[in-house]
Every structure is written in structure tokens, then in C-alpha cells.
Amino acid sequence: xxxxxxxxxxxxxxxxxxxxxxxxxxxxxxxxxxxxxxxxxxxxxxxxxxxxxxxxxxxxxxxxxxxxxxxxxxxxxxxxxxxxxxxxxxxxxxxxxxxxxxxxxxxxxxxxxxxxxxxxxxxxxxxxxxxxxxxxxxxxxxxxxxxxxxxxxxxxxxxxxxxxxxxxxxxxxxxxxxxxxxxxxxxxxxxxxxxxxxxxxxxxxxxxxxxxxxxxxxxxxxxxxxxxxxxxxxxxxxxxxxxxxxxxxxxxxxxxxxxxxxxxxxxxxxxxxxxxxxxxxxxx
Amino acid sequence: xxxxxxxxxxxxxxxxxxxxxxxxxxxxxxxxxxxxxxxxxxxxxxxxxxxxxxxxxxxxxxxxxxxxxxxxxxxxxxxxxxxxxxxxxxxxxxxxxxxxxxxxxxxxxxxxxxxxxxxxxxxxxxxxxxxxxxxxxxxxxxxxxxxxxxxxxxxxxxxxxxxxxxxxxxxxxxxxxxxxxxxxxxxxxxxxxxxxxxxxxxxxxxxxxxxxxxxxxxxxxxxxxxxxxxxxxxxxxxxxxxxxxxxxxxxxxxxxxxxxxxxxxxxxxxxxxxxxxxxxxxxxxxxxxxxxxxxxxxxxxxxxxxxxxxxxxxxxxxxxxxxxxxxxxxxxxxxxxxxxxxxxxxxxxxxxxxxxxxxxxxxxxxxxxxxxxxxxxxxxxxxxxxxxxxxxxxxxxxxxxxxxxxxxxxxxxxxxxxxxxxxxxxx
Ligand SMILES: Nc1ncnc2c1ncn2[C@@H]1O[C@H](COP(=O)(O)OP(=O)(O)OP(=O)(O)O)[C@@H](O)[C@H]1O
Ligand SMILES: [Mg+2]
Numbered sequence: 198x199x200x201x202x203x204x205x206x207x208x209x210x211x212x213x214x215x216x217x218x219x220x221x222x223x224x225x226x227x228x229x230x231x232x233x234x235x236x237x238x239x240x241x242x243x244x245x246x247x248x249x250x251x252x253x254x255x256x257x258x259x260x261x262x263x264x265x266x267x268x269x270x271x272x273x274x275x276x277x278x279x280x281x282x283x284x285x286x287x288x289x290x291x292x293x294x295x296x297x298x299x300x301x302x303x304x305x306x307x308x309x310x311x312x313x314x315x316x317x318x319x320x321x322x323x324x325x326x327x328x329x330x331x332x333x334x335x336x337x338x339x340x341x342x343x344x345x346x347x348x349x350x351x352x353x354x355x356x357x358x359x360x361x362x363x364x365x366x367x368x369x370x371x372x373x374x375x376x377x378x379x380x381x382x383x384x385x386x387x388x389x390x391x392x393x394x395x396x397x398x399x400x401x402x403x404x405x406x407x408x409x410x411x412x413x414x415x416x417x418x419x420x421x422x423x424x425x426x427x428x429x430x431x432x433x434x435x436x437x438x439x440x441x442x443x444x445x446x447x448x449x450x451x452x453x454x455x456x457x458x459x460x461x462x463x464x465x466x467x468x469x470x471x472x473x474x475x476x477x478x479x480x481x
Numbered sequence: 482x483x484x485x486x487x488x489x490x491x492x493x494x495x496x497x498x499x500x501x502x503x504x505x506x507x508x509x510x511x512x513x514x515x516x517x518x519x520x521x522x523x524x525x526x527x528x529x530x531x532x533x534x535x536x537x538x539x540x541x542x543x544x545x546x547x548x549x550x551x552x553x554x555x556x557x558x559x560x561x562x563x564x565x566x567x568x569x570x571x572x573x574x575x576x577x578x579x580x581x582x583x584x585x586x587x588x589x590x591x592x593x594x595x596x597x598x599x600x601x602x603x604x605x606x607x608x609x610x611x612x613x614x615x616x617x618x619x620x621x622x623x624x625x626x627x628x629x630x631x632x633x634x635x636x637x638x639x640x641x642x643x644x645x646x647x648x649x650x651x652x653x654x655x656x657x658x659x660x661x662x663x664x665x666x667x668x669x670x671x672x673x674x675x676x677x678x679x680x681x682x683x684x685x686x687x688x689x690x691x692x693x694x695x696x697x698x699x700x701x702x703x704x705x706x707x708x709x710x711x712x713x714x715x716x717x718x719x720x721x722x723x724x725x726x727x728x729x730x731x732x733x734x735x736x737x738x739x740x741x742x743x744x745x746x747x748x749x750x751x752x753x754x755x756x757x758x759x760x761x762x763x764x765x766x767x768x769x770x771x772x773x774x775x776x777x778x779x780x781x782x783x784x785x786x787x788x789x790x791x792x793x794x795x796x797x798x799x800x801x802x803x804x805x806x807x808x809x810x811x812x813x814x815x816x817x818x819x820x821x822x823x824x825x826x827x828x829x830x831x832x833x834x835x836x837x838x839x840x841x842x843x844x845x846x847x848x849x850x851x852x853x854x855x856x857x858x859x860x861x862x863x864x865x866x867x868x869x870x871x872x873x874x875x876x877x878x879x880x881x882x883x884x885x886x887x888x889x890x891x892x893x894x895x896x897x898x899x900x901x902x903x904x905x906x907x908x
Contacts, residue, residue, distance in 0.1 A: 313569075
């Protein structure tokens with residue numbers, strides 16, 4: 198029987214159903230890019246002031262925070278280059294918040310696609326993160342102008358800035374994978390994550406600098422990859438005196454902590470998503 | 482011999498193809514539905530130990546079939562029989578629980594046309610995006626763009642947002658995109674109903690063409706005319722099992738039979754609860770009325786063109802000497818399309834005695850179009866037939882099916898001819 202089947206159909210290959218990756222790398226890349234670009238265009242180029250709108254949110258947030266922390270509270274007073282550091286923190290954090298919060302409902306929102314098209318499931322959370330990253334890229338241009346205008350010198354370490362962005366994108370992707378697959382089963386992931394990202398905003402040294410954090414708390418704050426990456430960006434782009442997370446935490450070994458946390462989250466994300474992917478379509 | 486003929490020849494008798502491009506073996510699919518759906522993390526956290534109880538819904542059971550290259554393969558079955566689920570397993574959208582699905586060629590990743598279309602984007606953007614979703618690279622998509630648009634005949638509307646397209650136009654665009662990608666096997670879950678007649682025809686022309694080029698089509702539809710006209714082979718799914726594989730005509734007819742086997746409740750005759758006039762004195766009972774086929778089985782459904790017999794059984798409670806027997810068949814809308822009567826018999830039926838049973842038969846070839854038909858019958862007495870002994874307007878009913886190209890309610894033997902006369906000169 199099996200021998201007969203074999204020479205009847207020499208070219209047949211087994212199909213294994215849906216998964217996070219299967220379907221060819223090329224298609225994976227093309228799809229992720231196309232979906233992300235489409236979303237990006239839909240959000241910001243649908244309106245006349247599209248591009249400007251995409252800048253309003255981070256810069257308005259920044260302006261309010263700047264006024265509050267330099268004019269009302271004294272948190273920013275006396276910190277050299279507080280404004281560009283605050284701006285960097287706000288823009289990077291808002292990217293993370295946008296990517297992860299829109300990832301929560303991403304799979305569910307694309308229900309018709311998921312239920313009626315075969316494609317690598319991972320495309321969905323990744324394209325959401327990519328959309329946010331495109332948005333970040335757009336924002337980074339005026340950020341660079343602002344940083345220069347506020348009197349920061351151009352340094353060789355600016356060349357390291359893309360590392361920060363890439364690492365942040367990777368970390369956000371890990372979180373996005375976890376959230377988007379969990380949300381299919383548990384609908385309270387959305388409000389929970391809204392609260393968690395609020396907490397992260399205050400806990401990630403966005404609106405203050407790390408040296409305003411007392412003693413050992415510094416290590417706790419910097420164990421969070423988002424805080425560490427913001428810190429790195431401030432050191433590399435604005436003020437070397439800020440110090441890298443490793444320097445602040447006390448040695449290269451400590452610097453591995455946020456790295457390990459980041460990698461663990463990414464690995465967990467991949468595992469969870471890969472585990473859920475085959476049945477995501479039918480559970481929707 | 483063209484590829485079409487080869488395909489037909491190899492599958493003409495509904496046998497499985499020698500060289501399959503799709504081989505499904507023992508496919509089983511079960512959905513597990515949690516009895517108490519835990520849909521929040523909070524509940525999960527509050528009851529970490531509570532085991533979720535699942536209801537198992539077996540949707541596909543041991544489904545096996547093969548599809549040959551260049552075959553036009555139909556899947557039919559009643560609502561909920563598992564057709565879409567089968568197609569989704571095949572496409573790789575659902576994971577099968579058991580059994581194997583083996584495929585030799587590239588399957589189109591969609592099971593419906595127009596999936597992934599975004600109503601807020603222009604047709605131009607949608608085509609490019611859809612082509613990428615189908616598996617083309619963005620560059621290939623741009624290269625084939627013109628061919629896609631020309632095929633759909635929608636060039637003037639390219640910059641219109643898709644939400645302003647009619648549904649038929651959307652289907653054209655989607656169909657055209659699908660046809661222009663590289664997939665060898667197309668999976669289609671009821672889509673053709675939306676386009677207008679001309680476009681449907683165009684779709685089928687394309688299907689023929691695709692088949693000539695060795696592409697394969699797996700089509701889910703409820704339209705038996707499509708199955709019978711276009712499919713080489715078909716399967717009938719019934720509650721997740723294959724009820725019949727093979728010749729599309731057989732499958733189509735069996736499908737229609739299945740559909741009408743368990744007819745819904747008939748509409749109650751009106752005046753049901755009205756305190757109407759005094760019920761007339763029962764002078765004869767209509768004991769039974771039924772329809773049977775040529776071999777004498779009672780049937781609920783009759784194929785158009787086949788022989789059928791209507792039987793009426795009366796039991797008389799008094800002597801009737803000048804009886805008149807009528808049997809008629811009405812459409813669902815109460816149009817009387819057929820009637821048979823002893824009214825004009827030179828020799829009226831013999832007198833009926835008290836307690837005697839009368840068995841009336843009418844035999845005819847089913848001329849009716851598809852639909853439900855009602856059988857009525859009456860037993861009248863008196864010289865002018867004004868004396869109603871027994872009457873039931875809807876004593877029985879049956880479904881007629883399989884009528885094609887019938888114009889009107891029934892096919893009537895006729896001859897159509899014409900002749901021509903030269904035009905009369907002016908003035
Ligand atoms: N994701 C799912 N979870 C649970 N049950 C499902 C799921 N998808 C389908 N079903 C069930 O499987 C059965 C078959 O559904 P399916 O969509 O395959 O039917 P179908 O043959 O395509 O019907 P139709 O002719 O109406 O399109 C139905 O009873 C449906 O409720
Ligand atoms: Mg269906």
C-alpha cells in the first residue's frame with residue numbers, strides 16, 4: 198500500500214497546518230513589510246496633516262512634561278541637557294507603548310485574514326511592531342534636529358544609536374508576541390496591559406534621569422530593558438557623563454541583567470506564539 | 482487530445498486520478514469548545530486548579546480523497562457539513578487532528594476571494610497588497626499589475642477607494658488577482674454568486690483555461706448547476722463524512738435528495754382556529770395520499786423528467802353513484818399547473834358502495850421546475866359535480882429537482898417554429 202502510494206505520487210509533500218513561521222521566508226518578509234507599510238500609510242497619510250499628526254503625540258507629551266518638570270517640579274532643574282534627554286526617553290517609550298498596545302488586539306482585529314488565509318502567523322505581531330518602528334523612524338528626524346539645536350555635540354557614539362533602536366524593536370516584538378496570542382484567549386489582557394504600560398512609563402526613567410533614583414533602586418529600574426535602552430541612548434547621544442547601565446549598576450556582569458531579561462522575554466514570546474499559532478485561527 | 486479531454490477521460494467515470502496533486506487521507510478535525518469559557522486572566526488566576534471541561538465537536542471524520550492535476554473538483558454538502566472546515570485544513574489555516582494532507586503543488590493561500598482587501602485603500606493599492614498576500618514579491622506584483630487590471634476591466638476605477646466599489650466589482654478585482662498569481666491549485670469557497678452573469682461566465686471560461694494549463698480548482702458551492710456543468714468529480718459531505726465521491730451528476734442529485742429528505746413543517750392550512758361554519762357531515766374519508774416513483778417507492782423528491790405516480794385512497798361512508806374524481810398539482814404559490822379529472826369521461830366511474838375503498842392513481846412524467854409541489858384531490862358527486870364528498874387541497878407534497886433550462890413552471894411538450902416574410906416596401 199505505502200509502496201504504491203509512493204510511486205503514484207512522488208512529488209507529494211506533507212502539509213502540517215498553520216504555524217508561526219511556515220510559508221517561506223520571502224513571503225514572510227514581503228508580507229510583514231507590506232502590511233506594516235499599509236497600516237502606517239493608513240494611519241498617517243489618510244489626513245492632510247498626516248505627517249504632522251504623527252509628530253504631535255510625542256512632541257506634545259514632551260512639551261507638557263518639560264514644562265511640568267522644569268517649571269513646576271524641580272526634577273529637571275540643574276540636570277545638564279535635561280530637555281533632549283527627556284525627549285529621547287519620551288519618543289523611545291512611546292514607540293514601545295504604541296507597539297505593544299496595538300499588538301494586544303492585532304490578531305483579533307485581523308480576524309478575517311487569520312481565518313481565511315494561510316500565512317505565517319508571526320507576521321501579524323511583527324507587522325504591528327514594524328508599523329510603530331516606521332513611526333519612530335519618522336519621529337527620530339525632528340528629535341535629532343532638536344538634540345542638535347539644544348547644544349549637544351555630535352559624537353562618534355551617535356553611530357551606536359541604531360543598536361538601541363534595534364534592541365528596543367526586538368524587545369517590543371517579544372512582548373507583542375506574548376500579548377497578541379494571550380489576548381485571543383483572555384480578553385482582559387488589554388486593560389491589564391494598559392495599566393502595566395502606565396506603570397512602566399513611570400518606572401523606566403523616562404521623566405527623570407537615573408541619577409535621581411536612590412541607591413540600589415537603580416539596579417531594579419535598569420533591569421528593565423526599556424529603561425536600560427533609554428539610558429544607553431542618553432549616554433551615547435546626549436551626555437557621556439550619564440553612564441551606561443553597566444557602569445551605573447556596577448560592572449559588566451550587571452549589564453548582562455537587562456540583556457538577559459530582554460532575551461528571555463523575546464524567547465518566551467517566540468515560544469508562546471509558536472505554541473499558540475496552530476490553533477489561533479479556530480479559537481478566534 | 483487536449484488536457485481537458487485527458488482530464489475528463491481519466492476521471493470520466495468518477496474514478497480517483499492516477500497522479501494526484503492533493504491526497505487527503507483519513508482527515509479528522511475536532512473542535513474543542515470549553516464548556517465554561519474562561520475568557521479573562523482574572524478568572525484563570527482565581528481558579529487556577531479548575532480543569533476546563535471541553536465539548537468535542539467532531540466536524541470532519543475520516544475524510545479521504547484525491548484530486549488530480551487539472552481537475553475541477555467540487556465539494557458539496559448541507560450547511561454545517563464541514564465544507565469550509567475541510568477547505569481550511571487543506572489550505573493550512575486549521576490544523577488537522579489526524580490523517581494526512583499531502584500536496585504536490587502550490588496552493589493559493591486564500592479560501593475566499595477578496596480576503597485582505599482594505600475598503601479604505603484604492604483599488605490600485607489593494608491589488609498590489611493582495612498580490613503580495615498571494616505570494617508574489619512586491620516587484621512581481623507591480624509587473625503583473627496591468628494584466629490584473631485589464632482582466633478585471635476596471636482600469637477607469639483604479640483610484641477609487643474599494644469601499645465605493647460594488648460587490649461584484651470587488652469580486653472581479655479579487656478574482657483577477659488570484660488568477661494572475663502562481664498558485665497551481667485554487668481553493669474557492671462559494672464566491673461566484675456575487676458577480677453578474679457575464680462575469681460568472683468569464684470566471685468559468687478562465688477556469689477552463691486554467692485547467693487546460695494544468696491548474697487545479699477545488700470549489701465549494703451550493704449551486705448544483707455549477708457542479709454538474711463544470712466539475713470533473715465531486716464529493717458530498719454529510720455531517721463531516723464523505724457520503725459520495727465521484728460523478729458530479731450523481732453527487733448533485735444526491736445532494737438535492739438529502740436536502741429534501743427531511744422537509745420542514747408544512748404551513749398549516751389557514752382557518753385553523755377560526756370557528757368556521759359547521760363541519761360538513763363526513764361522507765368519505767381521504768385515507769391516504771402519496772407520491773411514488775417508477776419502481777413503486779414512496780418518495781418525497783422526484784427528479785425532473787422522471788416518472789411519478791400520485792395515489793389517493795378514499796373510504797366512502799355512503800353510496801355515491803355519479804362520482805367524479807379529481808387530482809391536481811399546485812405550485813407553492815398555488816398556481817394549478819396540472820389537473821386530471823374524470824369529468825369528461827364518456828363513462829363515469831361506477832357507483833361506490835358504503836364502506837368501499839377507492840384507490841385513484843395518476844401517472845405522469847414530472848414536468849415541473851425545481852421546488853415544492855402540492856398534491857390535491859377531491860371526490861365529488863352529483864350531475865354537475867357540485868356535491869363535495871371529500872376534498873383536500875394540500876393532501877401531500879413533493880419536491881421536484883434537477884430541472885434545467887425550463888422556461889415557466891413546467892415543461893410542456895411543444896414545437897416552436899417560425900417563418901419569414903420579406904419586408905413590405907414603404908408606401
Ligand atoms: N472555529 C470553530 N470552532 C468551533 N466550531 C466550528 C469552528 N468552525 C466551524 N465550526 C463548526 O463546524 C461545523 C462545520 O462548519 P463549516 O463552516 O465547515 O460548514 P460548511 O459546510 O462550510 O457550511 P456552509 O454551507 O454553511 O458554509 C459547524 O457546525 C460549525 O459550527
Ligand atoms: Mg462554508
